[in-house]
Amino acid sequence: MTETTPGRRGGRQLPTAQELRIWRDFIETTAALSSRLESRLQGDSSLSTGDYAVLLALSEAEGQAMRSSELAAHIGWERSRLSHHLGRMERRGLIRRQECATVPRGAEVLLTKAGAEAFGGATFPHLRAIRELFVDALTPDQIAAAGEIAAALRKNLDVLYKE
Amino acid sequence: MTETTPGRRGGRQLPTAQELRIWRDFIETTAALSSRLESRLQGDSSLSTGDYAVLLALSEAEGQAMRSSELAAHIGWERSRLSHHLGRMERRGLIRRQECATVPRGAEVLLTKAGAEAFGGATFPHLRAIRELFVDALTPDQIAAAGEIAAALRKNLDVLYKE
């Protein structure tokens, strides 16, 4: 009995069984949620959520084009990840890459007609899926709580890994 | 103004901007959380969370061994995924596979000494990471709310995809 009901997680090292159960539930359920959303999007539009993020950013960009590293920063990806992903998207005709006129060694990513159409067709079903799988599952209070939890977790991550 | 403050999400089709913002925060933050935990575990023990799940199940099994499909069911993986993963783990000497004595075409998965040691060394740092990245980031109320949110989301998924 080295630790009898401390003030509340005083110097405790490990999560309680209860906390651990919630952790598992939480992380597994959110993963399942992502995965379901992913396959919904795939089924509705043959796009992955990665494709969707890229197409969304390009759609909103002026001239429907962005420099590669701007795009990476905008959607929060590493450059390498983006490069691989753009390669796959280019093969499918969703985007094109060309050397940037203004910046010497910069690559410009352009939305193609096919890409714009795919994005257009995907948006509505995707938003509907978010509603069905997330919004409709929760009460307004729970939605607000989810927002606060996300903010708290994010803040903690930012403190621990400050970047 | 086709929809002025309905009773509450009456026949609404799409999430509001606010809901969408929370959704994005939520799903991206939980993904970042998983990813941080993954790399913590990797750094502390050279195991992935998949490895950890498999080793945990085997550690708790009688004889530190399980049939492949039992194992898959226990941790909720598809058999194919497990088979690929076991192949990689076997190459690293964490587990062994042999034909099952009792069930004709069943494969038995056994924990090796190296696997047990790797798991033993990983447990404490992993639980500590869960505390630091999740438990410590939230108030007790938020932890409880996270549990309820996970339960509600899970229930909704189960209804939609009933299995």
Add this chain to the structure above:
DNA sequence: ACCTACCGGTTGACGTGTCAATGATGCTAA
């Protein structure tokens, strides 16, 4: 001018996940 250091972007190797197809084996019904 030259060396270096950085910067934007790509590439390769590899771990991981899904899907569909394939063995291999036992069960059942004609």
Add this chain to the structure above:
DNA sequence: TTAGCATCATTGACACGTCAACCGGTAGGT
């Protein structure tokens, strides 16, 4: 008996992510 048929497990092809190495070009210091 044997022709299906379900079941257990593996495999191959491919998408996706990370990491580290690499390449070409620009900029700074000496």
